[in-house]
Amino acid sequence: MRNYDDDYTLDDLLSPAHQARLLELLGKLSGAPFLLSENNDGTSEPIEFSLDTLGWLQAELPTEQHQAAVRLYELVLFYAGKYRLAANLHHDTTEASYLELQQKHAAVQASEEKYRQLAQRLTQQVEEQVRVIKKAQQELYESARLRAVGQLAAGIAHEINTPIGFISSNLRVANDYLDELEASLPHNHEAVMLFEDFHALLDESSSGTKRIARIVSDLKTFSNIDQADFAACNINALITTACRLVQAEHHQVLPINLDLGELPEIPGYPAKLSQSLYNVLDNATKSLDTEGHIRVVSRVKDNILEVLIEDEGCGMSEDVLARVFEPFFTTRDVGAGSGLGLSVARDIVVAHRGEIRIKSRLGEGTCVALRIPVN
Amino acid sequence: MATYSESTNKLTLKIVYYGPALSGKTTNLLQLHTLLKPQRKGEVMVLETRNDRTLFFDMLPIGLHSEGGLDLRLKIYTVPGQVQHDSTRKAVLSRADGVIFVADSQLSQQDNNAFAFDNLASNLQKLGMDIERLPLTVQFNKRDRLDAIEEHNLQVRWSSTPWAPLTLASALNGQGVVESFRQLLGRLYPAVDAEFSLARDYAIDSQTFMRNLSAVGGLSNA
Numbered sequence: 001m002r003n004y005d006d007d008y009t010l011d012d013l014l015s016p017a018h019q020a021r022l023l024e025l026l027g028k029l030s031g032a033p034f035l036l037s038e039n040n041d042g043t044s045e046p047i048e049f050s051l052d053t054l055g056w057l058q059a060e061l062p063t064e065q066h067q068a069a070v071r072l073y074e075l076v077l078f079y080a081g082k083y084r085l086a087a088n089l090h091h092d093t094t095e096a097s098y099l100e101l102q103q104k105h106a107a108v109q110a111s112e113e114k115y116r117q118l119a120q121r122l123t124q125q126v127e128e129q130v131r132v133i134k135k136a137q138q139e140l141y142e143s144a145r146l147r148a149v150g151q152l153a154a155g156i157a158h159e160i161n162t163p164i165g166f167i168s169s170n171l172r173v174a175n176d177y178l179d180e181l182e183a184s185l186p187h188n189h190e191a192v193m194l195f196e197d198f199h200a201l202l203d204e205s206s207s208g209t210k211r212i213a214r215i216v217s218d219l220k221t222f223s224n225i226d227q228a229d230f231a232a233c234n235i236n237a238l239i240t241t242a243c244r245l246v247q248a249e250h251h252q253v254l255p256i257n258l259d260l261g262e263l264p265e266i267p268g269y270p271a272k273l274s275q276s277l278y279n280v281l282d283n284a285t286k287s288l289d290t291e292g293h294i295r296v297v298s299r300v301k302d303n304i305l306e307v308l309i310e311d312e313g314c315g316m317s318e319d320v321l322a323r324v325f326e327p328f329f330t331t332r333d334v335g336a337g338s339g340l341g342l343s344v345a346r347d348i349v350v351a352h353r354g355e356i357r358i359k360s361r362l363g364e365g366t367c368v369a370l371r372i373p374v375n
Numbered sequence: 376m377a378t379y380s381e382s383t384n385k386l387t388l389k390i391v392y393y394g395p396a397l398s399g400k401t402t403n404l405l406q407l408h409t410l411l412k413p414q415r416k417g418e419v420m421v422l423e424t425r426n427d428r429t430l431f432f433d434m435l436p437i438g439l440h441s442e443g444g445l446d447l448r449l450k451i452y453t454v455p456g457q458v459q460h461d462s463t464r465k466a467v468l469s470r471a472d473g474v475i476f477v478a479d480s481q482l483s484q485q486d487n488n489a490f491a492f493d494n495l496a497s498n499l500q501k502l503g504m505d506i507e508r509l510p511l512t513v514q515f516n517k518r519d520r521l522d523a524i525e526e527h528n529l530q531v532r533w534s535s536t537p538w539a540p541l542t543l544a545s546a547l548n549g550q551g552v553v554e555s556f557r558q559l560l561g562r563l564y565p566a567v568d569a570e571f572s573l574a575r576d577y578a579i580d581s582q583t584f585m586r587n588l589s590a591v592g593g594l595s596n597a
C-alpha cells in the first residue's frame with residue numbers, strides 16, 4: 001500500500017479505460033489521433049502531475065492545440081489526483097487510528113494482566129500469612145498446654161511425693177509390726193487366714209504406692225520439669241515413659257509389645273519428643289477395639305532413627321489419611337480430642353529435622369513411623 | 376524523513392505548516408504559491424475545505440534540478456488546524472523534514488497557540504520524532520491585527536527556546552511569508568546536507584538551495 005504522499009503513476013490516478021476514453025475524446029475534439037507513451041519521441045509533449053512527468057502525449061497538431069490538449073489532460077489528472085490523495089490520506093489515517101486503538105487495547109490488556117497477577121500474589125501472600133499465624137497459634141496453644149501440664153505435674157509431684165514417701169515407709173513398718181503381732185499370738189486356723197489376708201492387703205497397698213511414685217516420676221519426665229531444654233535424648237527411655245503413661249490412662253490393660261533396638265542418643269527436646277510419642281501412642285490405643293495389639297519398634301536404619309508404632313485397630317480411609325495432619329481435624333467425638341495430636345507430633349518431629357510417615361488400611365490398622373536423622 | 380530514489384535520482388523533502396485553526400496556514404501556502412519563483416513550481420492542491428477551513432490538507436510542490444543531476448523536490452503541506460482533525464494532522468505530519476508553526480498573534484488566541492504547540496510536540500513524539508531536533512520555524516501571523524500581542528514581549532518569551540528568533544507575518548498581505556519559509560530552509564539545509572551530502576555530491580550548497588527554492592520575482596532577485 002502506498003502512502004498518500006508517495007508519488008503517483010498515471011495508472012494510480014486514472015484507470016486504463018479512462019485513459020483510453022480521454023484520448024478518444026481528445027481525438028474527436030481536435031480531429032487528430034492522440035497517442036500516449038512513456039517516452040518522448042520528439043513530437044510529444046509531457047503530461048505533468050505535481051512536477052512529475054507521467055507520460056508523453058503525441059499528436060500531429062499545431063503546438064498550441066497540442067498544448068491545450070496536454071493542459072486539459074493535466075486538469076483531469078489534477079482532480080483525479082486530489083481525489084486519490086484524499087482517499088489515500090483517509091486510508092492512512094484510518095489505519096493509524098486502528099493501529100493506535102490496537103496498541104491501546106494491548107496496553108490495557110497488559111495492565112489488566114499485571115493487576116491480575118498482583119492480586120494473585122497478594123492472595124498468596126495473605127494465605128501464606130494465614131498459615132504462619134495458624135501455625136504460631138497452634139504452637140502457642142500447644143506450648144501453653146505443655147506448660148500447664150508441666151506445672152500441674154510439678155505441683156502434683158511435689159504434693160504427692162511426701163505423703164507417698166511416708167505411706168510406703170509406714171506400710172513397711174506396718175508389715176514388720178504385723179509379723180511381730182503374728183508371732184506373739186496363738187496359731188489357730190482363723191488367725192492364720194486373717195494374717196495372710198492382712199499381709200496381702202499391705203503388699204498390694206505397697207505396690208500401689210510404688211506405681212503412684214512411678215507415675216509421678218514419669219509425669220515429671222514427660223512434662224520436662226527436670227530437663228527444660230535441649231539435651232541428649234534417650235529415645236527408648238522416652239518410649240517407655242510414654243507407654244507407661246498411656247497404660248496408666250487406660251488402666252493398665254493395654255497389650256503393648258516393645259521391640260526396642262539399640263539407639264544412639266540424639267540431641268533434641270525430650271519433653272517435646274515424649275509428647276509426640278505419647279500422641280501417636282494415644283491415637284493407637286484409641287483405635288483399638290476390645291482386642292488387637294500395639295507394637296512399638298525402635299531402630300536405626302541408614303542413619304535414620306525410626307520409631308514405628310503399629311496398631312491393629314480400625315485404620316483410616318484415604319480421605320481421612322489425607323487430612324490427619326490438619327490441625328483440629330479429628331475423627332473422634334467433639335470433646336474427646338483436640339485433633340491436634342498428629343499435627344503437633346509432626347511439627348515436633350519436623351523441628352528435629354525428621355518426618356512422620358503413615359500407612360493405614362481401613363479395618364486393618366495403622367503404622368506410624370517417626371523418622372529422625374541421626375547427627 | 377526525506378525519501379531518496381536512486382533510480383530516478385530524486386530526493387523528496389516534506390515541509391509542513393502546523394498550527395491552531397484559522398491561524399493562516401492555508402493563507403501562507405497560497406501566498407507562497409503566488410510569491411515564490413523557485414526553479415520548478417507545481418499547482419497548489421487545496422484538497423477539501425468547508426467555510427475556508429482545511430479538512431484534509433493543502434499541498435504545493437516545488438523543486439529544482441541541480442547541476443549534479445539531482446531532482447530535488449519540496450512538498451509543502453498544511454494540516455487542518457481544528458482540534459477534531461487530530462488523526463489527519465498526525466498523518467500529514469508523519470515523515471516531515473521541517474515544520475513551520477503558524478501561531479495566531481491575536482491576544483485571544485494565545486491559549487490555542489499553546490495547545491496547538493503541545494499537540495505538535497506530542498504528535499511528533501508519537502511519530503518517533505523529537506521536536507528539539509526537527510528543523511522548526513515559529514511564525515506569529517496576523518501582525519496587522521490591532522489586538523496582536525506585542526512583539527517585544529513575544530521575542531523575549533521565545534528567546535530562550537531553540538526556535539528563536541520568531542518570524543512575524545501578515546500572511547493575508549503577503550508579508551513575512553517568504554521570510555518564514557527561508558528561515559526554515561536555512562534550518563533544514565544542514566540536516567539534509569548531513570544526510571545526503573548535497574554540497575559534496577550534487578553541488579547544492581546552502582546558497583543554491585535557498586536561491587532555487589525561495590526566489591521571488593525571478594532567480595536573479597534571490
Ligand SMILES: Nc1nc2c(ncn2[C@@H]2O[C@H](COP(=O)(O)OP(=O)(O)OP(=O)(O)O)[C@@H](O)[C@H]2O)c(=O)[nH]1
Pocket residue numbers: 394395396397398399400401402403427428429430453454455456457516517518519520544545546547548
Ligand atoms: N487579519 C489577518 N487575517 C488573516 C491573516 N492570515 C490569515 N487570515 C485570515 O484568517 C482566516 C483563516 O485563514 P486560513 O489560512 O484558512 O487558516 P488555516 O490556518 O488554514 O485554518 P484551518 O485550515 O482551519 O486550520 C482567513 O479568513 C484568513 O483570511 C493575516 O495575516 N491577517
Ligand SMILES: [Mg+2]
Pocket residue numbers: 400401402427428429453454455456
Ligand atoms: Mg487551512
